[in-house]
Amino acid sequence: MIHPNFEDLSSFIDKELPDWKLKEIEEHIEICPICRERLEDLLLIDQGVRASYKEFDTQTFTIEVLEKIRPKPVRRRSFRLRLATIGLAVSLIFGASFGIVRSKYRENLDREKQLLISQHNIVSSGDMGVIFISDR
Amino acid sequence: MYKVGNYKEQDDTTLIRLAQRGDEKAFEEIVNRYSNRIINLAVKIMGSTDDGWDIAQEVFISIWKNIRSFDSSKTLYPWIRKITVNACYEELRKRGRRVESSLDDVEDGEPSIDIPDDKYSPEDAFDKIELNEVIEKALETLPEHYRITLWLRVVENLTYEEIAETLNINIGTVKSRINMARKLMRDRLKYYLEVKDDPS
Numbered sequence: 488m489i490h491p492n493f494e495d496l497s498s499f500i501d502k503e504l505p506d507w508k509l510k511e512i513e514e515h516i517e518i519c520p521i522c523r524e525r526l527e528d529l530l531l532i533d534q535g536v537r538a539s540y541k542e543f544d545t546q547t548f549t550i551e552v553l554e555k556i557r558p559k560p561v562r563r564r565s566f567r568l569r570l571a572t573i574g575l576a577v578s579l580i581f582g583a584s585f586g587i588v589r590s591k592y593r594e595n596l597d598r599e600k601q602l603l604i605s606q607h608n609i610v611s612s613g614d615m616g617v618i619f620i621s622d623r
Numbered sequence: 624m625y626k627v628g629n630y631k632e633q634d635d636t637t638l639i640r641l642a643q644r645g646d647e648k649a650f651e652e653i654v655n656r657y658s659n660r661i662i663n664l665a666v667k668i669m670g671s672t673d674d675g676w677d678i679a680q681e682v683f684i685s686i687w688k689n690i691r692s693f694d695s696s697k698t699l700y701p702w703i704r705k706i707t708v709n710a711c712y713e714e715l716r717k718r719g720r721r722v723e724s725s726l727d728d729v730e731d732g733e734p735s736i737d738i739p740d741d742k743y744s745p746e747d748a749f750d751k752i753e754l755n756e757v758i759e760k761a762l763e764t765l766p767e768h769y770r771i772t773l774w775l776r777v778v779e780n781l782t783y784e785e786i787a788e789t790l791n792i793n794i795g796t797v798k799s800r801i802n803m804a805r806k807l808m809r810d811r812l813k814y815y816l817e818v819k820d821d822p823s
């Protein structure tokens with residue numbers, strides 16, 4: 488009597504053998520207690536592996552997945568806040584423009600004043616357009 | 624649009640088509656339908672419940688992102704399973720653990736592998752734990768490539784060909800991994816199996 492080897496018994500459980508071989512092993516097992524016992528051991532192991540499948544409570548799992556796939560809500564600013572932001576931006580732009588224009592005007596004024604001093608022999612000048620002419 | 628209660632009655636193809644149009648409820652039903660199997664699979668590959676849950680969550684998020692690319696005429700679950708296996712292997716690779724998925728890493732007649740036995744003591748286990756728990760513990764101590772192959776065969780009920788396709792290995796490797804897994808399990812459970820046969 489030739490006993491099927493371990494690999495054949497394993498493939499026999501999985502029905503991954505040609506039909507003739509499956510039949511041959513099946514017939515052998517019926518008459519061979521040793522191989523029957525080996526086969527039972529393997530089936531017991533498979534049964535235990537199957538039993539290690541767990542039924543998890545997946546309710547929280549599903550909720551977490553759904554939370555993660557949802558696009559993050561975009562924060563909408565209130566009308567007042569938007570108005571205030573626009574007002575601030577306009578003020579800044581206006582203020583900056585005014586500052587630039589003013590400084591340009593002053594530069595021009597200073598240049599003209601210098602020109603006047605050099606042309607008319609003026610020794611000094613004061614604010615508010617008052618000029619002092621020297622006695623020379 | 625379907626009523627909420629009706630999603631459960633829909634087949635996968637309908638749910639996929641709805642999800643592809645952005646229907647979150649349809650996707651929720653897909654998650655409900657397969658999360659348990661995917662968590663179990665990921666936990667078994669990763670060897671840790673927490674890691675398995677995290678990976679399973681990433682898998683479903685990735686499925687939602689890529690659902691439009693899925694051909695709805697195909698079966699959904701094998702696609703999800705493959706994504707799960709790949710995600711787990713990728714994570715294990717990142718952690719620097721050895722993942723054997725090449726064609727030539729396991730051959731017939733491969734010498735027995737030295738597996739650390741510290742997690743499992745048959746004598747203690749038999750006294751304290753039920754049979755299935757002993758087997759589960761033995762399964763946990765298998766190297767991951769044996770564990771996952773045996774799991775796909777026994778729990779997921781895949782043929783050798785389907786396992787080969789899922790793991791990108793050839794059928795011969797599948798066969799030898801399953802044989803080796805069962806051999807290692809039998810050796811680990813030797814004490815219990817002998818006692819079972821001879822209770823005196």
